[in-house]
Amino acid sequence: MTSLPNESRQSPGNEVWVFIEQRNSKAADVGFELLSKGHKLARAMGGPLKSIVIGSGMTELANETFQYGADESIVVDHEALKYYRTIPYGRILTELVRQHSPRIVLFGATTVGRDLAPRVASATKSGMTADCTDLQISDITYLRRDYKRILLQIRPAFGGNIIATIITPDNPIQMATVREGVMEMHKIDGHVHGKITRVPYQRDELDDLVTIIEQHREESKVNLKGASIIVSGGYGLGTKENFRLIHELAHVIGGEVAGSRAAVDAGFVPPERQVGQTGVTVRPKLYIAVGISGAIQHRAGMQESNKIIAINTDPDAPIFSISHYGIVGDAMEVIPRLVEAYKFKLK
Amino acid sequence: MYKSVVLVKQVPDTANITGNVMQEDGTVNRAKLPAILNHEDRVAMEIALRVRDQYGGTVTAITMGPPRASDILRECLYMGADHACLVTDRKFAGADTLATSYVLSEAIKKIGDYDFIFAGRQAIDGDTAQVGPQTAEKLHVPQITYLEEIVSVSGKSVVAKRKIEGGYEVVRCSLPVLVTVIKDAAEPRPFKAKRVMAFKGARSLLEIEKLVDGNPLLSVEALVHEYESRSLLIETLTMDDLHLDPARCGVHGSPTKVYKVESVVLSSGDHEHIEPTRAGISRLVDKLFEDHILG
Numbered sequence: 001m002t003s004l005p006n007e008s009r010q011s012p013g014n015e016v017w018v019f020i021e022q023r024n025s026k027a028a029d030v031g032f033e034l035l036s037k038g039h040k041l042a043r044a045m046g047g048p049l050k051s052i053v054i055g056s057g058m059t060e061l062a063n064e065t066f067q068y069g070a071d072e073s074i075v076v077d078h079e080a081l082k083y084y085r086t087i088p089y090g091r092i093l094t095e096l097v098r099q100h101s102p103r104i105v106l107f108g109a110t111t112v113g114r115d116l117a118p119r120v121a122s123a124t125k126s127g128m129t130a131d132c133t134d135l136q137i138s139d140i141t142y143l144r145r146d147y148k149r150i151l152l153q154i155r156p157a158f159g160g161n162i163i164a165t166i167i168t169p170d171n172p173i174q175m176a177t178v179r180e181g182v183m184e185m186h187k188i189d190g191h192v193h194g195k196i197t198r199v200p201y202q203r204d205e206l207d208d209l210v211t212i213i214e215q216h217r218e219e220s221k222v223n224l225k226g227a228s229i230i231v232s233g234g235y236g237l238g239t240k241e242n243f244r245l246i247h248e249l250a251h252v253i254g255g256e257v258a259g260s261r262a263a264v265d266a267g268f269v270p271p272e273r274q275v276g277q278t279g280v281t282v283r284p285k286l287y288i289a290v291g292i293s294g295a296i297q298h299r300a301g302m303q304e305s306n307k308i309i310a311i312n313t314d315p316d317a318p319i320f321s322i323s324h325y326g327i328v329g330d331a332m333e334v335i336p337r338l339v340e341a342y343k344f345k346l347k
Numbered sequence: 348m349y350k351s352v353v354l355v356k357q358v359p360d361t362a363n364i365t366g367n368v369m370q371e372d373g374t375v376n377r378a379k380l381p382a383i384l385n386h387e388d389r390v391a392m393e394i395a396l397r398v399r400d401q402y403g404g405t406v407t408a409i410t411m412g413p414p415r416a417s418d419i420l421r422e423c424l425y426m427g428a429d430h431a432c433l434v435t436d437r438k439f440a441g442a443d444t445l446a447t448s449y450v451l452s453e454a455i456k457k458i459g460d461y462d463f464i465f466a467g468r469q470a471i472d473g474d475t476a477q478v479g480p481q482t483a484e485k486l487h488v489p490q491i492t493y494l495e496e497i498v499s500v501s502g503k504s505v506v507a508k509r510k511i512e513g514g515y516e517v518v519r520c521s522l523p524v525l526v527t528v529i530k531d532a533a534e535p536r537p538f539k540a541k542r543v544m545a546f547k548g549a550r551s552l553l554e555i556e557k558l559v560d561g562n563p564l565l566s567v568e569a570l571v572h573e574y575e576s577r578s579l580l581i582e583t584l585t586m587d588d589l590h591l592d593p594a595r596c597g598v599h600g601s602p603t604k605v606y607k608v609e610s611v612v613l614s615s616g617d618h619e620h621i622e623p624t625r626a627g628i629s630r631l632v633d634k635l636f637e638d639h640i641l642g
Contacts, residue, residue, distance in 0.1 A: 118479075122445065130477060169604060213516075218513050253641060333623065345632055
């Protein structure tokens with residue numbers, strides 16, 4: 001019903017776009033991370049990579065996107081756009097997408113990206129997949145038909161019991177969000193140039209349906225992404241009281257405290273310290289997972305750590321399958337011994 | 348007086364997956380999972396009820412789902428909803444967020460005027476957080492996502508606090524508006540025994556039809572009339588009731604497709620076993636120092 005024979009379909013575009021989120025005129029890291037990934041996707045698609053920059057005083061930021069692989073930056077620059085607001089940003093992006101029909105549009109899975117992307121996807125009837133942990137371009141056969149250069153959007157689903165690959169085969173436009181830190185950022189060496197295309201801002205009376213009265217933002221003091229040692233606790237610790245052991249171990253060995261989603265949901269650890277698909281993705285030198293069973297969503301956020309130690313009472317916990325060292329035992333006994341052994345070693 | 352619509356979803360309790368739910372081929376047997384009211388939608392119900400309690404008005408809970416989704420609508424009635432509406436049709440099956448938001452937005456239009464549409468930020472089975480904004484777009488209303496608190500409502504506008512990275516922002520927005528709420532926005536109220544007694548008999552049209560099925564002494568029409576007069580009728584809307592475009596519903600209206608599903612089967616990896624004894628742990632720490640991982 002929706003699928004027409006291959007020949008008669010309008011051939012889809014080949015452009016890859018990345019929405020660059022800015023806060024106080026500074027780009028959020030996730031935009032550059034997505035450009036680095038988008039660069040590879042655009043090569044595979046045989047099309048250009050474009051950064052979409054909306055804000056106020058954006059020239060410098062637009063130039064910065066070329067260092068991460070953008071061939072062109074589409075810039076909508078106006079004072080009225082200094083702060084992100086759903087309606088003007090959504091309207092502008094919807095118009096751009098309709099005009100240029102990009103094949104792929106990527107957004108950071110932030111409070112901005114997750115507010116904006118579905119709105120634009122709805123207006124342009126695009127496919128939309130949230131929180132992808134990997135993106136690939138591939139030729140595929142789906143329902144006995146061959147498709148060239150399809151975007152595979154890979155994400156854990158259903159409580160982490162499955163990994164789903166989502167495609168948008170018969171729709172010209174697909175959008176996806178990716179969490180900050182999931183893709184690696186690569187700056188291109190040397191002098192890079194790109195083209196800036198300016199699109200004028202035209203005010204619409206609906207733009208001001210929402211006005212920002214106050215905005216309060218603190219630079220996060222938590223820097224999990226940059227930490228070289230992370231001690232992470234899970235629901236298996238049982239109580240917030242027991243979770244104090246995680247803090248103690250982290251303090252002694254100079255690491256950051258983190259937790260699984262279950263630990264965050266149980267209130268053991270604040271959300272900004274959540275590691276996993278819906279939290280932060282980390283690649284530290286050492287990751288110690290305590291009382292974490294190791295659901296796929298959690299592993300997605302830490303499996304590229306250099307060394308992983310798992311401590312769990314359940315010898316069959318999936319976390320052991322990706323760890324380098326496994327300790328089957330009670331955290332309440334194991335952690336004090338770790339602390340003791342470390343202190344002894346330092347003497 | 349403010350009219351609120353609350354979008355709720357019945358979800359499999361993915362947090363409590365036990366042995367018999369995982370099948371031998373490693374896939375999930377959805378039918379064996381308990382079906383629950385998505386927690387953040389329950390929080391959305393609570394926020395809607397608080398607006399009603401403070402400023403007056405009505406609260407209508409809507410869900411799109413299979414017939415058994417009436418269970419969560421009854422829960423909304425127990426919490427305090429004034430009306431409940433089940434949007435159901437076999438042709439809605441397999442809908443992604445785009446198709447779902449189309450059906451929901453048409454159902455909301457059918458129900459009539461509203462000042463607020465509340466919904467949970469996301470549902471635990473997909474975690475997409477897309478249906479809220481997509482429904483808002485289709486209704487051409489503004490949206491406030493990640494709501495932490497309704498600060499005040501006056502006339503045709505609301506002041507609300509929403510969560511952003513590293514902080515919050517306070518926005519003023521004209522009504523009507525679609526609002527998605529986060530878990531911490533409110534603690535949902537428990538059911539009142541009186542309301543449970545009053546509404547446990549609430550039934551959707553499909554449930555009434557099932558009751559009548561094969562019993563010549565009962566008539567659907569008469570029963571519907573009776574349930575309605577006792578405020579126990581869960582309004583039921585199908586594709587025909589909503590005059591929907593079939594090409595935009597269910598599988599046909601969903602641009603995204605599941606290409607491949609891999610169950611997560613883990614082999615026990617070749618990690619090194621460390622004894623949980625003092626000696627075992629000391630040796631591990633020694634090794635980490637040697638490898639310059641620690642120290």
